[in-house]
Amino acid sequence: MKIYKIIIALLPCLMFSINAKAQNQQPQSPEQQEKQMLEYIDKEVKRLSDLLELEYWQEFYVDSTLNHDLHARMEELQNMQKAKVENSDLYQAISDKWMQQIDNSYKRFFTEEQWAKYWKSGAKRAQKERDKRASKR
Numbered sequence: 001m002k003i004y005k006i007i008i009a010l011l012p013c014l015m016f017s018i019n020a021k022a023q024n025q026q027p028q029s030p031e032q033q034e035k036q037m038l039e040y041i042d043k044e045v046k047r048l049s050d051l052l053e054l055e056y057w058q059e060f061y062v063d064s065t066l067n068h069d070l071h072a073r074m075e076e077l078q079n080m081q082k083a084k085v086e087n088s089d090l091y092q093a094i095s096d097k098w099m100q101q102i103d104n105s106y107k108r109f110f111t112e113e114q115w116a117k118y119w120k121s122g123a124k125r126a127q128k129e130r131d132k133r134a135s136k137r
Contacts (some may be wrong), residue, residue, distance in 0.1 A: 022044045037071070040070075041063065052117055073094065073099075077095070098131060099126065100130060103123060103126075
């Protein structure tokens, strides 16, 4: 019973420190955002290459797909932000649209075995979540 009282007493302190940390974070410059995105793309290409045993040409297509679609998604989201759109559902719809586009592209150049492995590695769950959000809209 004492442990619960301690946790309840410390909870406001924890919430305050999380809030203070979030307020102290500086917005990233466009160069920092671009660098972060390119690092993510490199990591994702390597992850998929290791997971699916991709051929060199498939790695090229994964890299090209991610570079195009993630940059297009970021541009579209930034345009919404500049227009001061506050509806988070619209932002999520844009993100879902581009993630679906990435999956559609992958399906074109992955083999059936690679697609099945990719699908089982979490893509199927992500698709179900996108479908669920789409049905709510």
